[in-house]
Amino acid sequence: MxxxxxxxxxxxxxxxxxxxxxxxxxxxxxxxxxxxxxxxxxxxxxxxxxxxxxxxxxxxxxxxxxxxxxxxxxxxxxxxxxxxxxxxxxxxxxxxxxxxxxxxxxxxxxxxxxxxxxxxxxxxxxxxxxxxxxxxxxxxxxxxxADLEAAAGAFHRRLSDGAVVERAVGAIMQTNDCTEAQARELLRSASTARDVDEREIARTILRSLVMGGLGEISDDTPTGP
Known part of the structure; x- marks a missing residue:
């Protein structure tokens, strides 16, 4: 779960x-x-x-x-x-x-x-x-x-940086019930405000939101609700 x-x-x-x-x-x-x-x-x-x-x-x-x-x-x-x-x-x-x-x-x-x-x-x-x-x-x-670090590490190594960001966008869309544009803006705003690369924020979001269920968010390109 x-x-x-x-x-x-x-x-x-x-x-x-x-x-x-x-x-x-x-x-x-x-x-x-x-x-x-x-x-x-x-x-x-x-x-x-x-x-x-x-x-x-x-x-x-x-x-x-x-x-x-x-x-x-x-x-x-x-x-x-x-x-x-x-x-x-x-x-x-x-x-x-x-x-x-x-x-x-x-x-x-x-x-x-x-x-x-x-x-x-x-x-x-x-x-x-x-x-x-x-x-x-x-x-x-x-x-x-949950041995997440090893699983997430292997998972992310199989993905390009762009795919990690796309999956994080999908996770934000799912949890906040928002549009793709809104999810991307949340990532961009957080990255700019904290001077942290969007990819690192995306990895953190995937780790905490979809733990044990990485496969549930599987589309590389999310679509709006």
């Missing part, structure tokens, strides 16, 4: 554990590229998708600053226009972003959404932080013990 499959399961379990009327979504950020990785429900996933494509929102800020970020009233928050509009459209009134480090250069955020107007309870925040760390540890273990 690719990593995205496990993260969908983790998000679903988090939503079940952390209270009634709570939906959960997980995002990954690496080399400045943010991707939606798993959601307990489509509505929460769409909120994270809007955030990933705009590259701004509570989970992006939480991952960048390594601090928990609560949004007690989404409608009244003037930040992050694309995310706010999508979240209000989905009917959520509050949100909570809980970051956790997976490995150097890779961080995730467990994002909680709720339609209940009451403030986030402290025990939910603490439990959410613990669950985010558990998810990060599980992802880290998968990266360490």
């Amino acid at each position: 690719p990593l995205s499959g496990y993260l969908h399961e983790y998000a679903t379990r988090a939503a079940g554990v952390l209270g009634d009327e709570v939906e959960a979504s997980i995002t990954l950020r690496q080399h400045g590229v943010t991707v939606r990785a798993g959601s307990s429900a489509p509505d929460a996933g769409r909120c994270d998708q809007a955030e990933a494509m705009a590259d701004e929102g509570p989970c992006v800020q939480a991952m960048t600053s390594a601090t928990v970020l609560a949004v007690p009233s989404v409608a009244d928050d003037a930040r992050w226009g694309a995310w706010r509009e999508q979240t209000v459209r989905e009917g959520f009134v509050k949100a909570l972003a809980l970051p956790a480090v997976v490995a150097p250069g890779i961080v995730l955020a467990l994002n909680l959404y709720s339609r209940k107007p009451t403030a986030w309870e402290e025990d939910v925040v603490r439990a959410g932080e613990s669950y985010a760390r558990l998810i990060a540890a599980a992802v880290r273990l998968q990266l360490e013990f």
